[in-house]
Amino acid sequence: MSLNSHNLVLYHGETCKYCLKVRRFLSENNIEVPLKEVWGDEAAFEELRAINNGKTQVPCLVIDGKPMLESDDIIAWFKANQ
Numbered sequence: 001m002s003l004n005s006h007n008l009v010l011y012h013g014e015t016c017k018y019c020l021k022v023r024r025f026l027s028e029n030n031i032e033v034p035l036k037e038v039w040g041d042e043a044a045f046e047e048l049r050a051i052n053n054g055k056t057q058v059p060c061l062v063i064d065g066k067p068m069l070e071s072d073d074i075i076a077w078f079k080a081n082q
């Protein structure tokens with residue numbers, strides 16, 4: 001399945017180094033994903049908490065409504081679904 005067939009949102013923190021690693025991977029591979037920065041946006045932070053079973057860890061890729069944590073897993077998912 002291609003990336004376009006999924007509804008994706010990447011919740012991230014601007015200065016989080018794990019988020020930076022994911023954003024850099026996306027940029028280097030010309031992959032565009034809607035981003036929501038959570039540390040400067042309380043509504044986005046609460047949204048993340050609700051989607052992510054109470055956790056606020058970033059980066060969090062939400063794939064068709066399901067949260068995926070861990071930057072390495074997120075990058076691996078993009079590689080597998082590119």
Ligand SMILES: N[C@@H](CCC(=O)N[C@@H](CS)C(=O)NCC(=O)O)C(=O)O
Pocket residue numbers: 013016017018055056057058059069070071072
């Ligand atoms: N092993 C995780 C580490 C992620 C991580 O430590 N994120 C920090 C920010 S740099 C975080 O969200 N901490 C707050 C929390 O867990 O609620 C990854 O590679 O994604």
